[in-house]
Amino acid sequence: MRKFKIPQMPQTTTKSIRFPNDVIEEVEEALIGTDCTFSAFVVEAVKVALENLKEDDEENNQA
Template sequence: MKRFQLPKIPSSTTKSIRFPNDVIERVETAIAGTECSFTAFVVEAVRVALDDLEPTLR
């Protein structure tokens, strides 16, 4: 049996940013009925965008 280990929560910093209302509505529609939070969605979207940009930033 696998031994329980406390999860490691990555360090984070709070940033306050403004989103256009239409973007907020689209994100909220996309995550409706899921266990995904607005923050988790935005973090993943930024990670994907950065990965996509990486080749052009070299």
């Protein structure tokens, strides 16, 4: 049986970025009733976008 280890939090860096007000409002509305923070939402969205770009690049290189 594998032993339990407390996971380490990834290192983070604070970045100041500007969002259009309408985007902020849409994200905040989407987060209502969830335990997700604005920052966690943005990090996940960026991760998905990066994965999509990588997949697109791989598809273009195969063509």
